[in-house]
Amino acid sequence: MTKTLSHIVLALIVFIWVVPFVALVSTSMRSEVAAKTSGFWTSFTPTELGHRFATHERGVMEPAVIMRGNILERINSEASGYAVSGDVKSILIKTRIADPENPGKTKLVRKLVPAGEVMDVRGGAFVFETNGDFTWTFDQATAPKPKNLDVFINQDPAFGADAYIEVLFDNKNVPNALISSFIVTIPATIIPITIAAFAAYAFAWMQFPGRDWLFVIVVSLMVVPTQLAFLPILQGFSGIASWATALNQWLTDCELTDSCQVASKSFASLWITHTAFGLPLAIYLLRNYIVGLPKELLQSARIDGASHLQIFTRIIVPLSVPALASFSIFQFLWVWNDLIVALYIGPNNSSDLVFPIRLQKQLGTFKDQLHLLNASAVISMIVPVVVFLSMQRYFIRGLLAGSVKGG
Amino acid sequence: MRALSPIIASNGFAIFLTIVFLLPITAIFAFVVTTPLDDAMANLGLWMHAQWQWSFPEFDTQERFAKMGFALRSVVIAVGISFFYFGITNWLNASLARVRCKNSLGRQSNIVEAIQPWIFVGPTLVLLLLFLLVPALSTLSLSFQEYDGTPSVRNYAFLWDPDSLGYLQFRLAMRNSLMWLILVPSTCIIFGLLIAVLADSVSWGVVAKTFIFVPLAISFVGAAVIWRNIFAGGGIEPLETLNGMTPSYQIGLLKSLLGHTAEYNEPLYSLKFWGNFFLMWILVWVQTGFAMVIFSAALRGVPEDTIEAAKIDGANPFQMFFRVKLPQIYSTVLVVWTTLVVLVLKVFDIPYALSANDDDKLLLATMMENARNNWSIGGDNVDNLYASIAVMLMLTVVPNMVFNGWRIRREQKELGN
Numbered sequence: 144m145t146k147t148l149s150h151i152v153l154a155l156i157v158f159i160w161v162v163p164f165v166a167l168v169s170t171s172m173r174s175e176v177a178a179k180t181s182g183f184w185t186s187f188t189p190t191e192l193g194h195r196f197a198t199h200e201r202g203v204m205e206p207a208v209i210m211r212g213n214i215l216e217r218i219n220s221e222a223s224g225y226a227v228s229g230d231v232k233s234i235l236i237k238t239r240i241a242d243p244e245n246p247g248k249t250k251l252v253r254k255l256v257p258a259g260e261v262m263d264v265r266g267g268a269f270v271f272e273t274n275g276d277f278t279w280t281f282d283q284a285t286a287p288k289p290k291n292l293d294v295f296i297n298q299d300p301a302f303g304a305d306a307y308i309e310v311l312f313d314n315k316n317v318p319n320a321l322i323s324s325f326i327v328t329i330p331a332t333i334i335p336i337t338i339a340a341f342a343a344y345a346f347a348w349m350q351f352p353g354r355d356w357l358f359v360i361v362v363s364l365m366v367v368p369t370q371l372a373f374l375p376i377l378q379g380f381s382g383i384a385s386w387a388t389a390l391n392q393w394l395t396d397c398e399l400t401d402s403c404q405v406a407s408k409s410f411a412s413l414w415i416t417h418t419a420f421g422l423p424l425a426i427y428l429l430r431n432y433i434v435g436l437p438k439e440l441l442q443s444a445r446i447d448g449a450s451h452l453q454i455f456t457r458i459i460v461p462l463s464v465p466a467l468a469s470f471s472i473f474q475f476l477w478v479w480n481d482l483i484v485a486l487y488i489g490p491n492n493s494s495d496l497v498f499p500i501r502l503q504k505q506l507g508t509f510k511d512q513l514h515l516l517n518a519s520a521v522i523s524m525i526v527p528v529v530v531f532l533s534m535q536r537y538f539i540r541g542l543l544a545g546s547v548k549g550g
Numbered sequence: 551m552r553a554l555s556p557i558i559a560s561n562g563f564a565i566f567l568t569i570v571f572l573l574p575i576t577a578i579f580a581f582v583v584t585t586p587l588d589d590a591m592a593n594l595g596l597w598m599h600a601q602w603q604w605s606f607p608e609f610d611t612q613e614r615f616a617k618m619g620f621a622l623r624s625v626v627i628a629v630g631i632s633f634f635y636f637g638i639t640n641w642l643n644a645s646l647a648r649v650r651c652k653n654s655l656g657r658q659s660n661i662v663e664a665i666q667p668w669i670f671v672g673p674t675l676v677l678l679l680l681f682l683l684v685p686a687l688s689t690l691s692l693s694f695q696e697y698d699g700t701p702s703v704r705n706y707a708f709l710w711d712p713d714s715l716g717y718l719q720f721r722l723a724m725r726n727s728l729m730w731l732i733l734v735p736s737t738c739i740i741f742g743l744l745i746a747v748l749a750d751s752v753s754w755g756v757v758a759k760t761f762i763f764v765p766l767a768i769s770f771v772g773a774a775v776i777w778r779n780i781f782a783g784g785g786i787e788p789l790e791t792l793n794g795m796t797p798s799y800q801i802g803l804l805k806s807l808l809g810h811t812a813e814y815n816e817p818l819y820s821l822k823f824w825g826n827f828f829l830m831w832i833l834v835w836v837q838t839g840f841a842m843v844i845f846s847a848a849l850r851g852v853p854e855d856t857i858e859a860a861k862i863d864g865a866n867p868f869q870m871f872f873r874v875k876l877p878q879i880y881s882t883v884l885v886v887w888t889t890l891v892v893l894v895l896k897v898f899d900i901p902y903a904l905s906a907n908d909d910d911k912l913l914l915a916t917m918m919e920n921a922r923n924n925w926s927i928g929g930d931n932v933d934n935l936y937a938s939i940a941v942m943l944m945l946t947v948v949p950n951m952v953f954n955g956w957r958i959r960r961e962q963k964e965l966g967n
Contacts, residue, residue: 153745153749162803167776178801181801183779184803313605330624345671349666366951367947367951374689374940379685419677419680502769503771506774517779532764535760535763542844
């Protein structure tokens with residue numbers, strides 16, 4: 144009884160957690176029309192969707208009394224990918240009817256015409272069937288101009304990778320964001336881990352005045368909200384940038400090309416800032432790990448005449464791989480997913496934006512192209528999720544060791 | 551015998567000076583020297599472009615490959631510089647000691663030993679000083695100043711004085727922060743405990759836990775995009791507005807379940823007041839995995855004999871959990887609570903990404919952003935006001951800091967160091 148209940152409750156919770164992912168992936172794989180006109184949950188069953196098609200191509204028509212064609216073929220010949228199939232339900236046409244309010248005048252109304260019913264299109268009788276075949280009959284042989292018609296089709300499910308191809312190849316922003324994110328993330332992970340490993344070793348196994356106090360201060364910086372530091376850091380970087388600009392002016396002939404200005408918000412400033420913000424947690428995790436290593440190792444190495452640098456590189460680093468891994472995955476995820484530091488301190492020219500900022504902008508620009516928005520979000524998540532799942536063990540170990548950093 | 555300390559001090563100072571000048575120069579030099587790599591990469595890109603007939607413009611290829619070149623060399627240089635630092639300082643340390651005390655190996659090693667720890671912790675201390683400690687203090691002093699530097703408490707008055715313009719927003723931000731602070735951690739903890747307990751009792755528990763866990767890897771902006779599919783929507787009418795003649799579409803799942811038609815376009819997270827709860831839910835969805843993992847491990851650490859004893863006494867599963875297991879992992883619950891509290895206080899990305907920045911959904915962090923970008927009412931004091939809100943944010947974290955400090959001190963004692 145309790146057993147069944149736990150299965151049900153757990154399944155329900157997992158369901159709630161997974162549905163958003165289903166929404167994300169299914170929306171990203173639908174066509175634009177489908178994604179913006181129907182909910183993702185309808186993508187697995189036939190759904191009535193609106194399309195627009197032209198009856199024929201411009202300038203190829205011989206005069207004829209009867210024109211024949213197929214609506215689905217016409218739609219598929221124009222759109223790329225996502226073959227449209229299904230039952231054609233109705234066509235929306237604009238037609239004039241007598242206006243009940245103003246006798247003697249007509250007014251324009253929109254009307255849905257179901258399959259099999261005759262409608263007047265450019266003076267001809269237009270009839271279509273559920274399978275999409277249409278006939279367009281005129282009194283005498285004519286070569287009508289193509290007519291765009293809005294049609295509703297009970298469309299079979301169709302998934303494709305078009306949105307991914309579009310954001311990755313036709314759109315400059317997503318590839319740029321991807322590269323920028325890598326530029327920011329890799330050094331911002333490796334630098335703090337190098338610096339922190341040395342410091343952690345010193346805090347664990349070296350003697351120097353004020354060691355314990357410094358350690359407590361370093362670790363308690365873990366909870367300082369980063370927002371507190373942004374403005375002064377920004378001021379500092381713009382000070383450095385104006386110095387660099389002056390130096391540039393003095394040293395080079397940049398004035399000729401008008402390229403003296405050194406940007407204060409750059410990748411380098413992001414690396415340093417992320418490094419500083421990541422250090423307290425890194426030192427906390429690594430120091431606790433290194434303290435736990437057997438002390439005899441150190442002592443025997445010292446007796447053999449090894450220097451601290453040798454001990455560190457030959458003994459400590461190889462033994463600390465699990466702790467190093469668990470911090471590096473933390474820092475990687477943290478930097479990759481960070482929005483606020485990049486927003487304040489990172490480069491702000493369009494081609495150098497990191498992924499979270501780009502995604503945040505796309506929430507506005509792709510408001511009506513939800514397939515692209517979701518595809519872009521999927522791309523932004525692939526890297527961290529793969530890293531995360533493949534190094535899950537280390538991540539959990541890190542969480543358990545020092546579940547204190549909030550960012 | 552001369553005293554060692556002047557030698558140590560002067561050696562240390564020499565090393566410090568060398569580093570201060572050498573590192574930036576090396577970095578800039580390395581960047582300048584490797585610049586041709588960008589062009590080389592761009593050419594490689596053009597070659598590949600011609601080879602495979604890529605569809606996008608040639609210029610894009612060129613730009614993108616040049617950027618990859620920059621990425622490549624910046625990664626190598628940035629990493630190289632940090633290794634270079636440790637290499638060069640150690641070499642300097644050893645050789646300076648050798649020069650200063652030619653005859654005594656013992657004195658040499660004493661000097662090296664005294665300077666070495668500072669070489670190891672030096673970068674850390676400098677970075678933390680320059681990027682956390684000093685900025686935090688200068689923000690504090692900024693918050694007690696007018697824009698021209700004269701001391702004043704006007705920024706705080708602006709937030710706390712009921713007659714002032716910032717009071718309403720600040721009060722709402724505090725109210726909302728308090729709601730977030732209570733609801734998000736407690737919901738995460740309840741779900742986390744529930745999942746940890748349930749997953750242990752079913753065979754597919756590991757799979758279930760993985761699903762709950764994955765959102766932790768996702769950015770808050772990504773989570774916002776994900777939940778937009780559920781909470782937003784409205785549905786754009788196909789091609790033209792149809793006056794109700796065709797089915798009206800609703801693309802937000804929850805909105806659809808609530809029976810909102812397509813004409814009713816407002817996302818659920820934009821609702822007045824109630825929108826807060828939908829934003830909170832996104833954070834809960836992300837962070838529950840964290841609580842779950844910690845609780846899962848803690849529950850496994852509950853001593854077997856207490857569970858056995860409870861079984862013998864005939865405890866049912868609920869008693870087992872509430873009377874036996876929960877009291878034993880109480881301190882873990884507290885740790886998770888404080889961690890989540892710190893996270894919640896700083897939450898910024900989710901409301902910012904979803905543009906949920908109306909007054910009734912303000913949080914301290916989003917209010918700071920508002921203060922910086924949109925406030926004209928603060929006059930010239932914009933940065934100073936920003937600083938004062940940041941200080942208020944800091945104050946809300948203090949109790950957690952104290953608790954964490956106490957916990958870490960205790961933990962260090964347990965580690966015996």
